[in-house]
Structures are given as C-alpha cells and as structure tokens.
Amino acid sequence: MKTVYSPLHAGHAGQMELVTAAIVPGFEKPSRAEFIRARVESEKLGPIIGLVEHDLAAAKRIHKADYIDFLPTVWPQWTAAGFEGSAMAFTWPTRGLRGDVPPQRIDALLGYYSFDAGATFVEGTWAAIKSSYDVSLTAAALVKGGETSAFALCRPPGHHAGAAFMGGYCFINNAAVAAQWFLDQGASRVSILDVDYHHGNGTQEIFYGRGDVQVINLHGDPMIEYPFFLGHADERGAGDGEGFNLNYPMPFGTGWEAWNASLEDACTKLAAYAPDVVVVSLGVDTFEKDPISQFKLKSQDYPKIGRRIARLGLPTLFVMEGGYAVEEIGINAVGVLTGFEDR
C-alpha cells in the first residue's frame, strides 16, 4: 500500500488548546505523524510519496468558499491585530445571537467559523492544513488510478470540520473532500467509515441531506463524550439523505467485543449500500491507553479492523484522523493497514 505524506505538517506545532479549565500544549502534535511514518517504514508497508499540489476548488465542493478563504488569513490577521500566542476562538454566536461580524475582528471571526476552541493556529498552521488536504487528494488519485488502497497520512485531521466550521483540531475535512472528489471523478456512491473515537460531526453535517455519500460513525456516546452535540443513533439523515447516515454511539469502557459488533453491523450496511469506493476516517484514539479517550481496544485489535474492511472487497482510501497515545499510534494505525493487506 502506498502512503502519501508531507513534512509540511510539522509547521503546525506548539499550538495551545483549551481543555476543561486550562490552556495546555495541544495533544495534536507533530510527533504523531512522525511515529506513524516511522512505522510505515519499519513495517515496509510500501512506498512513501509526496503530495501533488491542488488549488482549493475541491475543498470548496463541500466547504463554503468564505470559510475556506478565511483560513489562510487567520494568522496574518491575528498578528496584525497584535495578538500573541495561538490564534484561538473564545466567543461564539450561539442560539439567539447574530452572525454578522466586523471584518477586522479576527477574534470574533474565529468564533464565527468554529464550534469550539480546539482548532488553533500558529504561523505554520495554514501550510499544514493545505498540505493535509493535498495529501488526501493525492492518495485519492492513487485509488482512482487503480490502486486497491492508499494511506493519506493527514495531519491536521479533518472529520470535525463542517461545511463552514472548524473545531477539534480540524480545519478542512480531508475525508469529505476525498469522498466528493471520487464522485466528481465519476463514482456514483461513496461510503465514509469513521472509526475514530470521536464522532465525525463535521462529516455528518456536510453529507446529512445527501444519498450519494453514506456516512457511518462508530464513536463515544455524545451524551457523555466530545463533541457532544451530534452523533446520536436517531440521526439517520434528512431528505435524500434519509437512511444514509448511521451512528453507533458506545459507552465509556467499550472493548473489542462490543466495538466489533458495531463494526460488523456497519460493514453489513455498507456492503448493502454497494459504494464504488470506501473512505475510512482512520482514528486510533479507541486505544485503551489513549490519554483523552475512554474505549479499551488493544493493539492486537487493529489488524482485525483492517481485515474486516478488506473483506468488503472495495477500493479503500484510508485518511488519518486522531490518536494521542503517541508511542503506540504508529503500531495501531499501521496495524489496520497491514491487517487490510492480510500480512
């Protein structure tokens, strides 16, 4: 399996994040991608190739243009305003408020375009975001070109980014961009299987009213886990999308047996949908040692996930999402991929 990777992710470093009552160094850090890349090499998964640059047209197929055009302006506006530290939202237009924002107030604009304080910027963040998007499209082209599978080693991740909002370390929804690109390249149906511990609220929001992209999420129950405000089992899609959004919320402490039961049901529903291609939002924060998550999967379980996905017999694009047990992130993420290849 080929991996697409860019060193430009490393410029997104040192960003701070707001967790319960404290501002701390971000968990979504460069070493995550470096441990995964090292494991791709040590496991001899296959060639690691660089990105092909794209314009932002494919991003604007699923994100609002004003949102995308805002992203590269954040850091210059933040510094021009004389603000220090990470560019971070701290006020949001919630229910009953208005969304018109004075254009020169970057702090207000950050809140307008985000759902939490978790998508923060430093000087190199935009270059990293753009590289992650290019990585996803470059890997998608490998699958379109005939490869059975490919691995987009994306950083920053994307599945919390909606049509016009960022959050949870996500800015451009790499998996959603790839899914739409496959459709624009002639696919009739695409399934997105999101196995990250956190619900892919952005991905769901983007495709909720559509029947040409099936969105399946296995995740921590939003009644008790971030991102909270989307991801319940009764969210099945709307309009043309009715029945094409499937959520499998699970409780704290979920281990392999229960998690696999959700995966099995999800794969059955995916097979019934008969997509032309599968995009896997590959997060491995379901791991028992993940510092911010509450599931109990073990390293030996990840190859089983890959094997099950391979049994679908469909072209598959893996897009990296989350995972914060940095020492084991490579073992677990690449474990899915070697499992897929049944090595």
Ligand SMILES: NCCCNCCCCCC(O)(O)C(F)(F)F
């Ligand atoms: N106490 C809970 C704090 C939650 N803080 C934000 C967690 C973000 C998770 C991001 C992710 O893992 O879903 C992604 F795949 F997008 F990277």
Ligand SMILES: [Zn+2]
């Ligand atoms: Zn996650």
